[in-house]
Amino acid sequence: MNKNSNMSILLKGILLENPVFVLILGTCPTLATTTSVIGAIGMGLAATAVLICSNMVISLLRKVIPDSVRIPCYIVIIAGFVTIVQMVIHAYLPELYELLGVYLALITVNCIILGRAEMFAGKNSVGKSALDGIGMGLGFTLALLLIATVREVIGLGSFAGIEIPFLVDYKIEFFTKAPGGFLVYGIMIAVVYKLTHGKAPYKKEAGCKGCPSAAMCSGHSCEATAKEDI
């Protein structure tokens, strides 16, 4: 498959470069909002909207923004879109706004969005960046949905708020709490690694490529870490 064909840009976000299971970006919202299926879908779609918009705008401005100040510029663009999404959700879906709480504002510092801006949108055309945003966003949403389904079905005996007969009598509340989140996420990554064996190379060392802060630290802090390890 041609590496740069539009279809593969769209699909790689969902499978081979899934931001949650393979690139290991955006761990904070992944763990925090997957206690319920509704919250996970809301968070996923909100982040997708921000991701598509910011990817397109950053791609449009990639020749205008000077290289040395690109990170602050990206952050301002992203924060702008996050504010818009916050206001829309507050106005039309107040219950979801309450449910997501501070995590909605924290989409600003979600590593996926800054990471994609840095890794993809800053170097590619508008159309491709939009596709990348859609693919990554859908991959993020699906991954969140998967984790939330496991946690809600086992932890609360329900799916999207609808109680499942029988399971509801045997709730394991551990899974809706913080430790359950870490546990399910860890097992999921291991399962995805097993299923895509060899094709998910980022699992062990995401390195500077997967780190949105890499541009700011110019690699010296991670390099220092890497050197000490050797």
Added chain:
Amino acid sequence: MDTFKSLIVILMSSVLVNNYVLSRFLGICPFLGVSKKLNQATGMGISVIFVMVVATAVTWPIQHFVLDKFGLGYMQTIVFILVIAALVQFIEMALKKFLPSLHKSLGVYLPLITTNCAVLGVTIDNIGEFNYNFIESLVNSLGCGLGFLLAMVLFSGMRSKIEDSEIPESFKGLPATLIAASFVSLAFFGFAGIVDKLFA
């Protein structure tokens, strides 16, 4: 005395009960990334405490005396992230100029803190969710930072054990780390009732 008691309660609850990393999932990236070695974990933790307290000291007055006064509350996210980014840069420059020895040990961690969601999270929480006054906000930020340091240091000890153990191939690396984090987080659940009983 009552104010002092309430400050202690805020501090204890943000260090132990509502630990930012282990129960609210903020700042997971540095928690997983920089916790391999004890000295790095300590350096990162101390830098986070420092930035959190300074960021709160700056953003709280901005929210109450500028944004609220002029009806610009919706600008909160943009203004806060810019203030934090600028502040981190400024702290780095100031340390480099005046305290080069401290800069040498903490400087490498500072740029990583700009996009740390725990810092933005604590500044927003102080105003939104908890609605603390200025002193309470500072204490809460200090507590969150201390909680972060505590989690990092405990976890770095745990990780050095994992490095030496036999793990199934698929679980090597991050999955094992996350499952270990689950156990540390479970241990922190033991603190759940401590705050209510503190002055009972």
